[in-house]
Amino acid sequence: MASKVGDSGRGRSQAVHRALKRAILDQALSPGAKLPEDSIGERLGVSRTLVREALVRLSEEGLVDLRPNKGATVARPTLEEGRNLFLTRMALERLVVETLSGKLTREQIDVLSAHIAAEEASKQEHATSIRLAGEFHTLLAQMTNNASLIRYVNELVARSSLILALYGRPHSSECAVSEHQEILDDLVAGKTDQAVKLMAHHLDSITTRALLPKEEDRNIKDVLSAYAAAEGLA
Amino acid sequence: MASKVGDSGRGRSQAVHRALKRAILDQALSPGAKLPEDSIGERLGVSRTLVREALVRLSEEGLVDLRPNKGATVARPTLEEGRNLFLTRMALERLVVETLSGKLTREQIDVLSAHIAAEEASKQEHATSIRLAGEFHTLLAQMTNNASLIRYVNELVARSSLILALYGRPHSSECAVSEHQEILDDLVAGKTDQAVKLMAHHLDSITTRALLPKEEDRNIKDVLSAYAAAEGLA
C-alpha cells in the first residue's frame, strides 16, 4: 500500500526515504539496527540503487550511520552528542520563537491549538505521543517561512526522537504538552522574552529530566566505549 | 593539499563530492550551472553512479538543486532565502561564540590568529579571500566540538558563498578581517556579550552592506523570474 500511495509525488527513492525515516522515528527500527540494502529493497519492491540513494540521504540527515564496506545502521548517538544536539536545537528554536512572537495568524493559532489537543488526546500511546510532541516544534518552525531554519529544526527534532528512544525514560514527555500550550500563549500575546525563556526551559528540562539517569547496562557500555575510544581501543 | 588529504581515506564518491563542492565554492561552477552526470563522470574518471551519489549529497547540503527528470544545477538561492539563511547563521554562530567565550586554549588562539593573518595577506585575491573569510567561521565552529553545530555552520557558510557570489558586491568582504580580529579578542577576554554583539554586527553588516543593492541586469532577471513564477510561467 505504501508503494501505491507514496509514489505519486515523484522519484521513488523519495518514497523509500520517507518509508525508512518513518520506520526509524516510529522506533520500528531501533537505533543500531542493521539496514541491509538487499532486504529493504526486496521488502519495498525497489532495487538496491534506490535504497542506496535513500540511505545516503538519511545518513546526511544524521539518522543512519553509513560505514564504508560495513553497511548502514540506524544512528546511535552518544549521550554527549545528544546534549550537544539539544544545545543546537535551543539556538535554532530560539530564533523560531523570536520570529513568530506576536505574528501568528488566526489560522496558525488554530492549527497549533488543534495540534496541542491531539497531543493531549494521545498521551497514552507512547510512540505517537513522542511523534506529536516533535511535530509541534516542526510545525512552529514551518511557520517562520525560513527554509534553512525549517530544514535544520526538522532534522534536529527527528534526531531528538532517536536520542529519547535511546536514553529517555518512559514518561518523560508528559509534562511537555502543558508547556507547549504555555509557549503558544506567550507567542500569541507577543511576549517574546517570556516565550524564549519558556522554550529554553522546555528544551532544557528534556535534557536534564529525561536524558540524565537510567543506570542500565546500555549506559555501562556507553561509558566503557567512551573510555575505550579515548585510549584508541575498539 | 586539501584534495590529497580528503581523497585517500575511502570511497571515491566522497572524492567526487569534494571536487564538486570545491568547484562550486571557488565559483568555477557558478550558480545555475548545469551539472550533467555524464560529463562530470567522464571528466573525473568515474561512472555516473558515483557522480549521482555525490550530487544527492550536495543537494542535501543545499549546494545543488536536484529536480526530477531535469537534472542537477548549482543552487541559485533567492535573495529572500539569502537573508533567511543569514538569520539562521546568526542564531547558530551566536551559540558558537557563547560556547567558546573565555574557553579558547592557547593553541586554538594561535590557529585563529594565524588564520586571520592569512586572511589579511590574501586580501587581493577575491576568490581565496572569500574562502578564507568563511573558513574563519567554520574554524570557530569546529572548536565547539558540537557535531551538529559544526555541520550546520559548515553548510550555511558554504551556502553563504553562493549567496555572495550571486548578490554580493565586489569589495564587500574587506572590512571583515578586522572584525574577525575583534571577535577573537573578545572571545579570548571572555567578554561573551560583547563577542555576541560583534558577531551579530559582523553578520548583519554582510547582509545589509553586501546583499542589498546592485541594480544590474542580473537583478532584473531575478525580479522577472519571481513574477513569472508567481504567474506559473517558465
Added chain:
DNA sequence: GAATCGACCTTTGTGTGCAATTTTCCCGGT
C-alpha cells in the same frame, strides 16, 4: 581442546545497459 587459517557466503562498491522523459531543432504551415 583451543587457536588459527582458509574457503564459502553474505553484503557492499561500482560500472553499464536499457527504458523513459526531456530538450533540441528541424520542418512545414499560416
Added chain:
DNA sequence: ACCGGGAAAATTGCACACAAAGGTCGATTC
C-alpha cells in the same frame, strides 16, 4: 517571419551484473 509539431538526440531513472570486502564457520594443527 513566426509559430506549432514531431522526430532525433541528449539526459536522467532504474535495475542488474560483476568485483571486492567482511564475516562466518569449519577444518586443521599445535
